[in-house]
Amino acid sequence: MTKVLVLYYSKRGNTQKMARLMARGVGSVEGCEAMLRTVESDLPGAEKPTEALVTEQDMKDADALIIGSPSYFGNMASPLKKFIDTTGNLxxxxxxxxxxxxxxxxxxSLHGGQETTLINMMIPLLHFGMVIVGLPYSEKSLLYTQSGGSPYGATHWADFESNRSLDQNEKQLCLAQGKRIAQMAQQLKE
Incomplete structure (x- = not known):
């Protein structure tokens, strides 16, 4: 079985919804399973995690990794970064x-630093020596999205109060990205 770790931090639940769609995309590939994990948070107003907390062993056991976070000032949220900063052994x-x-x-916000956040999240993955997998424009939702998504990875515009649900294009990009990474994991594992 090919295991894909979907690791995320979510303060208000939107990133968690995306993570669960990523996991569905992973699960759509025969022989692949998603491991949904999150990180602890000390940020004010953060919801209590409903998924298991990630461990370094989860990272080792995974054949692929997908990480997600809210965009904070064009970067990943500190709880996710804090965990990644503990993985020097990996x-x-x-x-x-x-x-x-x-x-x-x-x-x-629509221009809240989504692409900068995605690129900044890639940096530790590149230091790990991982192979970055994006979304190609053959995924038609990239051509029609009016709110979130890029070749760097799926994104969601939640609006200022985090009340905006994922639209169909955003959902499709999450599913497609999970599936694509699972397929790559299988190919690279062979």
Whole structure:
């Protein structure tokens, strides 16, 4: 079984919804399963996690990694970054090298730094030696989205109060990204 770790931080539930869609995309590939994990938060107003907390062993056991976060000032949220900063052993040992990886995010405004956040989340993955997998324009939702999504990864515009639901294009991009990374994980595992 090919395992894809979908690791996320979600303060208000929007990133969690995206993570669950990513997991559905992973699960749509025969022989693949998603491991949904989150991180602890010390941020004010954060919801209590409903998924299991990630461990370094989860990272080692995964054949691929997808990470997601709200966009905070064009970067990932500190709880996710805090966890990643504890994974130096994985970098040093090379346990993540050659595995496919992808990123996704949410933001409160249309121009809230989504693409910058995605690129910033790629940096530690590149340091791990992972293979970054994006979304190609053959995924038609990239051509029609009016709110979220880019070749760097799926995004969602949640609006200022985080009340905007994921639209059909945003959902489709999440499903497609999860599926694409699962397929790459299988190919690279062979």
């Amino acid at each position: 970098w040093f040992s090379g346990d993540m090298e050659g595995k496919p990886a992808g990123v996704f995010c949410t933001a409160s």
